[in-house]
Amino acid sequence: SLNGAREIGFTIISISISLVAVFIPVLLMGGVIGRIFNEFAVVVTVAILASMFVSLTLTPMLCSRLLSVTKADRDKHGPGHKQDLVTRGYDRVLSFCLRHTFLVFLVFVGTAAASVWLIQISPKGFFPQEDIGQISVTTIARQDISFDAMSRLQGQVASVFSHSPYVDHVAWSAGSGNNALNQGQLFVQLKGKDQRPDIEKVLADLRKQLARVAGIETYMQPVQNLRLGSRSSASAYQLVVQGLDTGLTDIWAQKLNDAMAADHANFTDVTSDLQNNALQATLVVDRDKAAQLGIDTDTLRSALYGGFGTDQVSTIFGSADSYEVITELDPKIEWSPERMLAIQMRTASGSLVPLGAFARVDRTAGALTVNQLGQLPAVTISYNLPQGVALGDSVTRINALKEQIGMPTVISTTFAGTAKTFQDSLANQGFLVGGAILTIYIVLGILYESFIHPLTILTGLPSAVLGAVVALRFAGMDLSVIAVIGILMLIGIVKKNGIMMVDVALELRREGMSATESIHKACLMRFRPIMMTTLAALMGTFPIALGTGASAELRQPLGVAVVGGLLASQALTLFVTPVIYVYMENFSGWLVGLWSKRKGEPGPVETVDQLSLFKAREDMQPEPQRAAAE
Numbered sequence: 001s002l003n004g005a006r007e008i009g010f011t012i013i014s015i016s017i018s019l020v021a022v023f024i025p026v027l028l029m030g031g032v033i034g035r036i037f038n039e040f041a042v043v044v045t046v047a048i049l050a051s052m053f054v055s056l057t058l059t060p061m062l063c064s065r066l067l068s069v070t071k072a073d074r075d076k077h078g079p080g081h082k083q084d085l086v087t088r089g090y091d092r093v094l095s096f097c098l099r100h101t102f103l104v105f106l107v108f109v110g111t112a113a114a115s116v117w118l119i120q121i122s123p124k125g126f127f128p129q130e131d132i133g134q135i136s137v138t139t140i141a142r143q144d145i146s147f148d149a150m151s152r153l154q155g156q157v158a159s160v161f162s163h164s165p166y167v168d169h170v171a172w173s174a175g176s177g178n179n180a181l182n183q184g185q186l187f188v189q190l191k192g193k194d195q196r197p198d199i200e201k202v203l204a205d206l207r208k209q210l211a212r213v214a215g216i217e218t219y220m221q222p223v224q225n226l227r228l229g230s231r232s233s234a235s236a237y238q239l240v241v242q243g244l245d246t247g248l249t250d251i252w253a254q255k256l257n258d259a260m261a262a263d264h265a266n267f268t269d270v271t272s273d274l275q276n277n278a279l280q281a282t283l284v285v286d287r288d289k290a291a292q293l294g295i296d297t298d299t300l301r302s303a304l305y306g307g308f309g310t311d312q313v314s315t316i317f318g319s320a321d322s323y324e325v326i327t328e329l330d331p332k333i334e335w336s337p338e339r340m341l342a343i344q345m346r347t348a349s350g351s352l353v354p355l356g357a358f359a360r361v362d363r364t365a366g367a368l369t370v371n372q373l374g375q376l377p378a379v380t381i382s383y384n385l386p387q388g389v390a391l392g393d394s395v396t397r398i399n400a401l402k403e404q405i406g407m408p409t410v411i412s413t414t415f416a417g418t419a420k421t422f423q424d425s426l427a428n429q430g431f432l433v434g435g436a437i438l439t440i441y442i443v444l445g446i447l448y449e450s451f452i453h454p455l456t457i458l459t460g461l462p463s464a465v466l467g468a469v470v471a472l473r474f475a476g477m478d479l480s481v482i483a484v485i486g487i488l489m490l491i492g493i494v495k496k497n498g499i500m501m502v503d504v505a506l507e508l509r510r511e512g513m514s515a516t517e518s519i520h521k522a523c524l525m526r527f528r529p530i531m532m533t534t535l536a537a538l539m540g541t542f543p544i545a546l547g548t549g550a551s552a553e554l555r556q557p558l559g560v561a562v563v564g565g566l567l568a569s570q571a572l573t574l575f576v577t578p579v580i581y582v583y584m585e586n587f588s589g590w591l592v593g594l595w596s597k598r599k600g601e602p603g604p605v606e607t608v609d610q611l612s613l614f615k616a617r618e619d620m621q622p623e624p625q626r627a628a629a630e
Helices: 002-022 024-028 031-056 058-066 071-076 082-099 101-121 147-162 199-210 246-262 287-293 297-308 337-341 391-405 418-448 453-474 481-510 515-546 552-599
Strands: 134-141 167-174 183-190 216-222 237-242 268-272 278-285 311-317 322-327 344-346 352-354 359-366 376-384 412-416 606-608 624-626
Touching: 002 024, 002 031, 002 058, 002 418, 002 481, 024 031, 024 418, 031 058, 031 418, 031 481, 082 101, 082 515, 082 552, 101 453, 101 552, 134 147, 147 167, 147 183, 147 199, 147 216, 199 216, 216 268, 216 376, 237 246, 237 391, 237 418, 246 268, 246 376, 246 391, 297 311, 297 344, 337 359, 391 412, 391 418, 412 418, 418 453, 418 481, 453 481, 453 552, 481 515, 481 552, 515 552
Parallel strands: none
Antiparallel strands: 134 183, 134 216, 167 183, 237 376, 237 412, 268 376, 278 359, 311 322, 344 352, 606 624
């Protein structure tokens, strides 16, 4: 147990500390994404450090007490065992790769190029759409609709949901909250996933049924556990159009809204909060005629307020309560502008004249709601995405549509809510991944006191990224923020293969072996631990990749990325990393020789091996050894 701990102790420290280093950029990340993943990074970091402590202390003690190897066990696992056959097969393939190093190096370069190309062309997303069995529905009718008519239409929409075999129950309201009178809300609770198809199929079927309800438009969006942004809208993603001129802003917002609505391949459920075409009636008073009749403004206002307002004229006090007395005109009469002009007004002489004798009603189109953002007129265009369309593609398409319709520079557009957070996260993803790789390189450079060997260890990253992106594409998933977090985890996981091989190879180099011999033997010695740790990681993330359980859609991209990356990196790093190690050793030796020639000093000198961190000084046998070029 002590010998085993001394042999792999430094390897465990290197793997653990470099894995913790991956999450340092996540811990320091700001914004909404940083707050979301801060707890995740803290939990993983603490778990890794605790695991390292247990592996260096408790595990060796348990091995000394529980493990025992008999002669029968040694014979059982001797030459000819299946495990030995697998190792010998790996030995033959590895020997072929070390004989054809340039061919393997070309594979490495091709893998790195393919990774960069796939990342650039892969659709970018934010958070995967969850299916928690709830749908938020917004309805919009014509702008001059009455409350009674809106309630009837809202009831028809609710009836469609109630009779759907996918729906459990429905709750609805019309013209409530901050909405205009022509808008309504519905909350739909779906049945369990085992009693209905997936959410996309449910939404598609409901859209077909709701299209038959005339006079009202219905917009649906699945309720998400994570919803960002403070502006409410009918659809999930928001685009705000602003300008100094209200009329010009409304015109170009409507043009952009129509262009997006016509592009069915990239947008669906396109609508805006622009409501400036409502029919309104204005009472225009001829003040000269009113003055001739002796009717002043206060008299006119009091008469109209007493008939249509809430003019309290008295209070009735009872034994237990009080009642306000409010005057109003007969509510059974269907009041119209023409009927209102027939209302009798008392003149200064005491006679009664109709309101139409000195006033008229003008009908015009006006704004039903007025929206602002940052003290400027604003129109919010909201939209959903068809199945298979990424949020990043929609952002690119909106920019193209703006150029296509010729939107002037005095009109500005900004994304809001989820779309804005996506743009911010997309701008920081490169810095996040680059910061993680740089942090690992610095940590490994400090641990190994070398600039070369950290690069050798990190050569497994291109194959891991390639496998992760390919797995996401095959699964039909976007390169979302969750998938990027999975790639960050991959960066920390796959480098352990390189650490295991390089760590042993350096020890063998100090014993006098050549670069090719040392890495060959190191790979064979570490083949079984590498396979065991990779399979353990695969088994741990495979249930996440299957996407089972509540809100599994949010976690599934992480599992798919990790599983795909582990499979690809395992298949390539076992053969690519040894070749890169040989190239790096030769390159390092060339640099040492070049530096020695410039200094006028002899070439590499023989040195005495450094003391191991886990071996006692008296256990070491110092002898002249050829210095490894580091």
